[in-house]
Amino acid sequence: MSFWSDPIEVLGMDGDDTLWRCQDGFDHAESEFRALLSPYADAETADRALNATVRRNLDMYGYGVKSFALSAIETASELVGPALTTQMVGRVLELGRELLTAPVELLPGASAAVGALRAAGHRLVLITKGDLVDQQRKLRESGLGDHFDHVEVVSDKVADTYRDLLAVLECPPERFLMVGNSPLSDVLPVVEIGSRAVYVPYHTTWRHEEAADVGWHRHPAIRTLDNLVELTHSL
Template identity: 45%
Template sequence: MEIKYDNIKVVGFDADDTLWVNETYFREAEQKFARLLSQYETENKIDQELFKMEMENLDLYGYGVKGFVLSMIESAIDLSNGKVSTATISGILHLGKEMIAKPVELLDGVEEVLEELSRDYRLIVLTKGDLLDQERKMERSGLSEYFHHIEVLSEKKEENYRNLLEHLEIKPEEFLMVGNSLKSDVLPIVNIGAQAVHVPFHTTWVHEQVHESEDNGGYRTVNNIREILRFLK
């Protein structure tokens, strides 16, 4: 089935791993965390327990670096049976600060695409994570000028998108979402009658991965964000 974009008036973009690098820094931090805890468990076991802790804490802390750091600290306490040193806790806090201080590395083609599309479409950012951290990254990115609206959501499910589009007075059939996560950026959007473009990133958090049975299609996948210009211009 051919996907047409004739009615599109508003284009939404995810931020992390769509506009700039993000997940890579979490994977690096996980490796450093495993080294900090290496006297207690294997790297594989530490990774498993940390992910389990993140899932248990997700409703409390939400997404982002701060919740990740809290889960690392709690995992360290559990994995060490309460014997983890204050030096190791300090090391974990340092990992978090390192992540927050990372420079914003724009992905290939992003600014070119935003500059082109902003001439003909209303552009918005729909992302999730820690509000302060996302605001900080947006400021450092230098991309704010291209967007009419920036929204940091606690979750990216059908209801969240539906409520936000209604609030912004955007008809689903006039909206296109661009993002790297099928689970968060693509499938919920298609399910509410809007359009979506999937731009895969080389690393995907396990929580964002989608089983084949959940994927009903109805969207376009591109290898590079520049390809969007072929069918929107």
């Protein structure tokens, strides 16, 4: 007897902080940014100003490293004022380049999980938010590229995003399962359209998104990608 009422046809997987590390890199870049601005602003001021700029620019720039770099340059200009130097601008550009060229570090169990899901015969789709070129680079360097039937980089993960994607894939919602580390992006909107979700927590986003919890815990929460492989035996 299947764990699910309907068999799963399409399996969606998130990339950043589900299959490979991502937030750690941004955390490091933000820490370097605070250090760069330390002669002009204390850590809390720099942090608050950067977050405010990123939020203000979100509709216009979207998610991703290039958006981060542009917002960081804008924040540095604001906080440092006329004392801004070519070296400081260069260092912020460099922080962006470091994020865009850092080696891709797979999370434990990612390769085995993706391989097992692929072997189980589902259509496997990477559904990831952020910058197109950067996400494609990460998938390529992850070595997991061949396992995915399709890659969908989206600007945001809301219910309509998943509805549109399933329409294109001609998959009924009840036959779609999404796996990811973000309750807000990978679980709630998926549940909203009548699909299933599996939640794989990641340490650095957990506390932040917990605040927005409005029911994702009703879904199969697994602790590691290893558990996902066990789960596939019943799909």
